[in-house]
Amino acid sequence: MKLNKLKIGKTETPGNLLLAPMADVTNLAFRLLCRQNGADITYTEMISADALLNENRKSLLKGLSSPEDRPFGVQLVGSSPEKLRETALFIEDECSPELIDVNMGCPAPRITGTGCGSALLNSEKLVYEIISELTGVLKTPVTAKIRILERDEKTLEIARLIEKAGASALTVHGRKAEQMYSGNSDLTTIRAVKRELSIPVIANGDIRDEESAEVAIDFTGCDGLMIGRAAMGNPFVFKRIRHYLETGEKLKIDRQVQQLEDFKSYIALLEEYSLYSSTNLRMHAHWFTKGLHGSRQIREKINNLKDGKALIELIKNSFEEIY
Known part of the structure; x- marks a missing residue:
């Protein structure tokens, strides 16, 4: 059996399959459907700290979660430690999520153009400030999601800083930002991050079926798998992977x-x-x-x-x- 328990902060789940936060995809209905198919933890679509602070906060959070959607994480995107702190405290108070995640991996130009997402990885100082700002005031465990960088050592430096700043887990997408979603996810670098850190490390990128899930777990030794694009319109990918990791057998599904x-x-x-x-x-x-x-x-x-x-x-x- 390769489906292991996952513990992030005080949250422990019977399996280690996570639904990735995806804009325009992971609304509450879709998250519940993935959960019914076997996802252990789901993440909201990313929420902009600037938008939340500038608009009607309550309306932006309406329908964000439900009692059936537990444990769940809220992903925030922003570049200001102070604004992210204020946003995170508001969300913690209003929604009580099990996790609050910082998006440090989105490669979309509309996000990186404002200094957010994967653009944050260009400043080690800012990465550390953001995570330490949140972990210093929140009761909720803080996680982060990053992409790999041009040099492995640079990726490892960022990962070490995120752990040092108090993050409870780290998700690594095995592509560089400039690759967007082309090429293959680099499991070797993800494995290096896993070996470097003591907090849980989640592998992300190209996990699309039973075989790719097994390879990712075996090769990287990661604590969990995060599934993104493969779940779009296909939430039963969680059911297939979960069954395979639990039994070693493939589900026969029409x-x-x-x-x-x-x-x-x-x-x-x-x-x-x-x-x-x-x-x-x-x-x-x-x-x-x-x-x-x-x-x-x-x-x-x-x-x-x-x-x-x-x-x-x-x-x-x-x-x-x-x-």
């Missing part, structure tokens, strides 16, 4: 049936938590129908609809046609 069932469940959860207006349902519909029989025709119809209710009716009717 992908078409499973994917459609998960999409129906997703729509029901969006309805239950009133999340339609804040969700790009068209984009999610594309992910959930990708690779399915008749999916091209469904997507063409979806693209021609602007009304949310009409879109939902189309999707529901399409299920019936496929079945």
Whole structure:
């Protein structure tokens, strides 16, 4: 059995599979669906410290979590230690998440252009200040998510500083920022970080199925696996990987049936938590129908609809046609 318990701060989970924070993807409904499929910890979409402080704070946090979504982490993005501290204290008070994560890995130009995300890795001083500022005032364990840097030693220096500043865990995406999502995740560097630190290290990048999960765990020796893009429209990837790590056997799943069932469940959860207006349902519909029989025709119809209710009716009717 390779599915190990994971302990971050006081939070202990029976397994070590985490859902990555992803903008426009990991809303509450999607997180609950991944949790039902076997994710042990889920993270919110990243929340901008500047946005939270400049706008209606309560409205930004509405529908952020539910009692069923535990344990969960909130990911923050920002470059000011003071603003991140104020934001984190507000979120801790309002939502009581099990973890608060700092985004130090997003490579998107709209994020790095403001000095946030992976741009933070250019300043060791700022990385240390941000983490120590948060760990100094929060009761909630602080984690960070980074990308690897050009030189391994530089990556290790950043990782050591994050641990020294008091972080409870570190997630490492095995690509450099300039790679975006091209090329392969570098497991060798992730393994080097794991060997360097005493806090839990989570491997991220290219974990898409049973084999890649097993290789990542075996090669890096990491404490957990974080799954991102492979879960988009495909939350049962957690069920497959979890079953394989627990038993050594692959689940026999009818992908078409499973994917459609998960999409129906997703729509029901969006309805239950009133999340339609804040969700790009068209984009999610594309992910959930990708690779399915008749999916091209469904997507063409979806693209021609602007009304949310009409879109939902189309999707529901399409299920019936496929079945």
